[in-house]
Amino acid sequence: MSLTLEVRDLRTHFFTRAGVVKAVDGVSFTVARGKVLGLVGESGSGKTVTGFSILGMVDEPGRITGGSILFQGRDLATLSEEEMRHLRGNRIAMIFQDPMMTLNPVLRIDTQMIETVQAHEKTSREEARQRSRDALGMVGIASPDERLKSYPHQFSGGMRQRVAIAIALLHRPDLIVADEPTTALDVTIQGQILAEVQKLAANTGTALIWITHDLSVVAGLADDIAVMYAGRVVEHGLVDEVLDRPLHPYTHGLIGSVPSRNKRGEPLRQIPGMTPSMLALPQGCAFRARCPRAADECLVEPELRTILPGRQVRCHRPHL
Amino acid sequence: MSLYLLRRLIQAVGVMAVMSLIVFLGVFAIGDPVDILIAPDADQIERERAIIALGLDKPLWMQYLVFLGNALRGDLGRSFVFNEPALQLIMGRMPATLELALGATIMAIIIGLPLGLYAGLRPNGAISKAILAISILGFSLPTFWVGLMLIMVFAVQLGWLPSTGRGETAMLFGLRWSFLTQDGLAHLIMPATNLALFKISLVIRLTRAGVRETMLMDYVKFARAKGLSPARVTFVHVFKNILIPVVTVVGLELGSTIAFSVVTESVFAWPGMGKLIIDSINVLDRPVIVAYLMTIVLMFITINLIVDLTYSFLDPRVRLESKG
Numbered sequence: 001m002s003l004t005l006e007v008r009d010l011r012t013h014f015f016t017r018a019g020v021v022k023a024v025d026g027v028s029f030t031v032a033r034g035k036v037l038g039l040v041g042e043s044g045s046g047k048t049v050t051g052f053s054i055l056g057m058v059d060e061p062g063r064i065t066g067g068s069i070l071f072q073g074r075d076l077a078t079l080s081e082e083e084m085r086h087l088r089g090n091r092i093a094m095i096f097q098d099p100m101m102t103l104n105p106v107l108r109i110d111t112q113m114i115e116t117v118q119a120h121e122k123t124s125r126e127e128a129r130q131r132s133r134d135a136l137g138m139v140g141i142a143s144p145d146e147r148l149k150s151y152p153h154q155f156s157g158g159m160r161q162r163v164a165i166a167i168a169l170l171h172r173p174d175l176i177v178a179d180e181p182t183t184a185l186d187v188t189i190q191g192q193i194l195a196e197v198q199k200l201a202a203n204t205g206t207a208l209i210w211i212t213h214d215l216s217v218v219a220g221l222a223d224d225i226a227v228m229y230a231g232r233v234v235e236h237g238l239v240d241e242v243l244d245r246p247l248h249p250y251t252h253g254l255i256g257s258v259p260s261r262n263k264r265g266e267p268l269r270q271i272p273g274m275t276p277s278m279l280a281l282p283q284g285c286a287f288r289a290r291c292p293r294a295a296d297e298c299l300v301e302p303e304l305r306t307i308l309p310g311r312q313v314r315c316h317r318p319h320l
Numbered sequence: 321m322s323l324y325l326l327r328r329l330i331q332a333v334g335v336m337a338v339m340s341l342i343v344f345l346g347v348f349a350i351g352d353p354v355d356i357l358i359a360p361d362a363d364q365i366e367r368e369r370a371i372i373a374l375g376l377d378k379p380l381w382m383q384y385l386v387f388l389g390n391a392l393r394g395d396l397g398r399s400f401v402f403n404e405p406a407l408q409l410i411m412g413r414m415p416a417t418l419e420l421a422l423g424a425t426i427m428a429i430i431i432g433l434p435l436g437l438y439a440g441l442r443p444n445g446a447i448s449k450a451i452l453a454i455s456i457l458g459f460s461l462p463t464f465w466v467g468l469m470l471i472m473v474f475a476v477q478l479g480w481l482p483s484t485g486r487g488e489t490a491m492l493f494g495l496r497w498s499f500l501t502q503d504g505l506a507h508l509i510m511p512a513t514n515l516a517l518f519k520i521s522l523v524i525r526l527t528r529a530g531v532r533e534t535m536l537m538d539y540v541k542f543a544r545a546k547g548l549s550p551a552r553v554t555f556v557h558v559f560k561n562i563l564i565p566v567v568t569v570v571g572l573e574l575g576s577t578i579a580f581s582v583v584t585e586s587v588f589a590w591p592g593m594g595k596l597i598i599d600s601i602n603v604l605d606r607p608v609i610v611a612y613l614m615t616i617v618l619m620f621i622t623i624n625l626i627v628d629l630t631y632s633f634l635d636p637r638v639r640l641e642s643k644g
Binding site: 102106116 | 444537538539540541542543544545546547548549552556557560561634635636637
């Protein structure tokens, strides 16, 4: 199994006036060629920052302070901005959460697609246009020739996300980072896009990191899952195994919170408390204050360790 | 598109009509031109004759209707003071003001846009902070004082630039322009700079705010994620979006400069429309005041129309709305 991406102990910190925010603090996971990794967590758990770190697009005052991002053997954390730019949109693409906002409202679709082709390859405009048209066709947009001449506001949200996906696919990237790309869409459109992306990834061997807070999406789409909490991966493993038998109390709570798994008539189960402030993380395990299994030993920060074959968890007292 | 233009034209005529009435009544309320225009030692018969000659003997509503009737034939009345057609008087002064205002606006764009862009892209840099600090000066220093200082430094002490008048002019389209001759251009530089200072600051601030706001938008992040060069992201993706507010404000500023550059024109003895209107108000030269304000209203309507048309060029979302 060849690895497309191996993130090791990634740390991305934001140096704000109020203090250092350790948005990503020791994240490790791997994604194999043609596989889908579901990166799951609540808002503010650091999953989006992880995505932007991989693309080398962490904005000020943040920066990658440690760890490595091995992409096909090269450490992205050590590349210059110019080298990163040649990878972005070319070998590593990204799809954003809100399709209404990702396309520039004042530029035509063809402009936005052709510039992407020409940013990485010396091709004629005509050839770039052909490529763009084919990409639109591939993501299921009817009459792509006409649609190329449209502006974003002439598309629905689902169509815009298809355009964004088509742009991401233009250079047949080896890795796509998708940041909650279906969260803003209707369920039916969501289903179509998930199926589409899954097919494309399997056909082209593209590895996919699917960032989401929706476990049901991950269950249907991903091969592996990494659960993040307060800037750290707390559990990592095959998606079926993790969802069937979560080891970390947080994963346990997350799965328990999915409404369809609760019995009708009973109050919905939830994880008590809130995600801690990233400026003032408690000592030891960050989940300690909300954890039903917390004990004295949890005052010491647990390491991510392999406790079952293929199963990693960051917990002193996992559900075994 | 033509329907849109037609609708705008009808609106414009309506605005002009209302404006003429307001101005006419307003000037009437200020005072009686007879008291100022006719020599105090004139006898009753001379007075009567003058009043009839100026058409001031008729009731106000009839004076207005006569004015309106003449205006429709392109005659906005004769100046009480100069005894010349008011419109001709204004048109004679127009080029001076026009080239002054346009010069200032062009300077504002050429200097303000790049500085604002720079300050927006590097909000924390020392140069950006300096640009911002200077723009505060541009906002707050009074125009007349800056004008006087410019004259002091560049005309009196250094002797580089002439301080008053338009200098040599050349004819174009039957009007006299300063910017066509080297001497005229030298005369134009200082007053135009004086007027431009405020505008440069305005454009800097607008551009900077626009850039900072736009840089945070998802579509800019997405453009970067596509691997576009920073130049392409800035000059295509960001720039086209920030131009909309800049065009609006620059358009309105251009209008108000043409209409109200009185202070600068006075300081530099620039024989433009601002000077003419102030003089006319002093002697209640009603035809000139009315004609001037009508010209200004027409000009604002035209500038607004141009701004709106520019919008539809810049923003495709506006294009659809104007059709529907």
